[in-house]
Amino acid sequence: MSCLTERSIHNAGGNMTRPSGVKPNRLFQTSTMAALLDAVYDGEMTLGELVQHGDFGLGTFDALDGEMIVTEGEVRQFRSEGIASGTTADMKTPFACVTYFEPEKTVTIDKPMGKEEFEELVNGLIDNPNLFGAVRFTGEFEKVDTRTVFCQHKPYPGMLEVVAKQPTFRMGEISGVMLGFRTPPYMQGINVAGYHLHVLSDDRKHGGHVTDYRVKSGKLEVARISDLEISLPKTEDFAKADLQPAGLHEAIRTAEGG
Template sequence: MSNLSVSRSNVLYQASLMSALLSGVYEGDTTMAQLREHGDFGLGTFNKLDGELIAFDGNIFQLRGDGTARRATSDQKTPFATMTFFNPTNEYKIDCPHTREEIHQVIDKVIASQNSFCALRIDGEFSRVDTRTVPEQHRPYKPMLEAVKQQPTFHIENNRGVLIGFLTPEYMQGINVAGYHEHFINEARSSGGHVLDYQVERGTLKFGTVEKLMIDFPWDTDFLNANLSPENLQEAIRAVES
């Protein structure tokens, strides 16, 4: 394990709330160009839940419901996304197979508190990445718990790629996704999705905590009428994310 110097303070920018997405608020006004103003690294989704969003090195890709990937255009919009300028403070060389749980244990042992946000990135060779991507939705929108019932799952094997994600404290459940939330794209930038599980054979893990959080709230009719505090919030988020 080695330490990397911090060049600037990390700020986590968030468009909307996870609880809004859960309630069917699937359209936002934040464009990809606007997201880039707030970071070069992040994840989220696209309007109408049309695939997963993964951003790194200033590039934003759309991971679609058929398992393919493509570069996002600047005018595409998101109903929910999290972005930051990635400034890792720790680096860990992966020279033997690590499961998802083992990678998380490496991070958990280093970060000072489970009350901190943490951004992470793995560049490496993956023997297995299990993903899913929700297909594009149409009005009248179903709650996300119903929408994910139609989601296809994919099993990507023996691929190099980039996995990025965030560790979010439990007290932020509903505002974001508590725990680890990760997306993957392969080296060819042709496939990927929301990560369910993985095993990385070798590569590099970089991670660091985030010090500040900024949220932009939408003010459209869908958001203003949404139930953002459902009784089953915890169970619903766990169900749609796992």
Template structure:
């Protein structure tokens, strides 16, 4: 994190708190609902039994992937899209299934205009100052105009499945320049690494709904930040043979997740 990012975040956070009161932020009464584990994806468990229709009874805001690792899922405002490795974005269908997804009912306690250009690192520094406890989940949404957003999208896999680090070795990346769109995601506590993704996990889609993906880096021109703290986590585990026989706690799990998310 650069000194410039710290100064920018501190200034915006101080101005917001001066207008809206002091920390700590109120904690939402909702919960994070998750199907399967991130360590399952790392191990190559790419099939789940949870349909999107079932998933969205637990929340309409979140992200994940699809069976066969067929692209990235993004959901908000009662709409969800599948972002595929060919660069397309299409509305999802209720019968589609997911091997890993995280959703909630989004109830932000911060709603803050961002009126100056900020890097992704600066936005994260701002969130860390507005929601300083790393021990709770933080649901995040940023709508705005972006100078650039770089994403990647996982290509569809076929059996016999490769471990995730092999599957993403040839994943395509996309550069969205001068677009309007929405970032959706979560900041998860360090202690859930392997269960989820510790730290920031963010997906993007354009306002035209014509592309997006898992966010690698971005620069915001101006926009709106919303976030809320969540203290409840519910996990539904698969019962298929792939999951039951997978090594879900390998020695290099933390490094593997960091590499997969980079």
């Protein structure tokens, strides 16, 4: 419910091992995309709690204060200027998705490839349109377009109003990691149907929510996800949220830059 004025240099996770009995490639999610669309921005789950469920993923922060990437158990925050900073375990999230990622298939990309061709390759590797997929590309990019939402204050505006004013960035040739999830169409509103990817540069200083890209060369890893756990908020705002609004699909596409 508050926006940080200083960036922390500490990590909410980092170098974590998968707890005994927890399956790899099992998606854990807090809240829903439809709730986020309806301005349910108050975080209920701490990052310390979140990283107990996965070392790989993405999301946002309390009061929509930037974009999140979780890589190798470390949580990084991209605020409105697109600069990555560390986080603390007591920070909260209103929406995030994580898993303990164990690649099932790995391929080498040795030629430039745009977003459409890249997604087609991933779809073929997952080979099941009705399952979730975890996706990680590590390597060189010709370009990456990103956006980063900025911290909101009550009364919260709807997400479409927020993204209409969001800062956008274009990074030229960089190296880094791009990761996230492919969600099947029937889960629209619960999550983001299609691809939802965030990127972090190798210098760990830049990135955000990916809207377009062209990869140059690197390693692509994917895994199918058939197990899903969702932790829903028990707050009054969530109880009052309209989770089945008219035009949900188009609203999410607009919000996510699809």
